[in-house]
Amino acid sequence: MDPAVVVEELVRPVVAADGLELFDVRFGGGALQVFVDRPGGGVDLDTVSRVTRQVSDLLDEHDPLPGQYTLEVSSPGLERDLRRPDHFRRYVGREVKVKTRPGTDGERRLEGVLAEADEAGVVVAGRRLAYGDIESARTVFRWGNP
Numbered sequence: 718m719d720p721a722v723v724v725e726e727l728v729r730p731v732v733a734a735d736g737l738e739l740f741d742v743r744f745g746g747g748a749l750q751v752f753v754d755r756p757g758g759g760v761d762l763d764t765v766s767r768v769t770r771q772v773s774d775l776l777d778e779h780d781p782l783p784g785q786y787t788l789e790v791s792s793p794g795l796e797r798d799l800r801r802p803d804h805f806r807r808y809v810g811r812e813v814k815v816k817t818r819p820g821t822d823g824e825r826r827l828e829g830v831l832a833e834a835d836e837a838g839v840v841v842a843g844r845r846l847a848y849g850d851i852e853s854a855r856t857v858f859r860w861g862n863p
Contacts, residue, residue: 720744723781724751731771737764740793741800749776749786752793760792795858802848805834812857815841821850828857 721744732739732753737760740752753760753768760768769790776788799805799813813831817823829842838847839854 720782721749724749724776727775727779727781728772731775732768735764735768735771737768741798741804744782744786747786749782749788751788751790753790754793765790765792795856797856799854799856802834802836805831805839805854808856809834812859813841813854814857815839815846815854816852817846817850818852821846 721742724744725739725742728742728751729739737753737755740754741750742752743750751768751772753765755764769788772790773788776782797804797808799808809831811831812829814826814828817825817827819825823844827842827844831839831841832843833840838845838850840846
């Protein structure tokens with residue numbers, strides 16, 4: 718099983734008990750990254766510190782990952798990486814930037830409104846893309862009025 722998925726299953730209840738949402742978990746390059754958010758608002762430094770201690774204790778207790786790694790707990794930020802169908806569904810109607818994988822028909826970079834997201838893929842700026850065709854995607858934050 719993917720180590721990030723194992724960690725996600727362990728961490729989700731702890732984060733939820735603190736009134737937070739587990740946005741994403743990534744493991745690679747010697748780092749375990751845990752991204753948390755508060756529904757309707759962001760997280761402050763005290764919250765990140767508290768969650769870091771809780772997650773660290775949980776990982777020490779269960780030891781789900783091989784070898785040594787650095788734990789990083791943070792907010793997903795203003796411009797959020799979209800990696801899974803649930804991420805894309807959450808931001809339908811918002812502006813996004815997408816980079817397609819080499820060999821995908823059409824321009825590799827596009828920016829526009831995420832019009833649709835389902836289990837198979839998305840529609841951005843009028844273009845249908847399967848998830849497998851997306852190399853990277855993220856929300857776009859603009860200062861000022863939307």
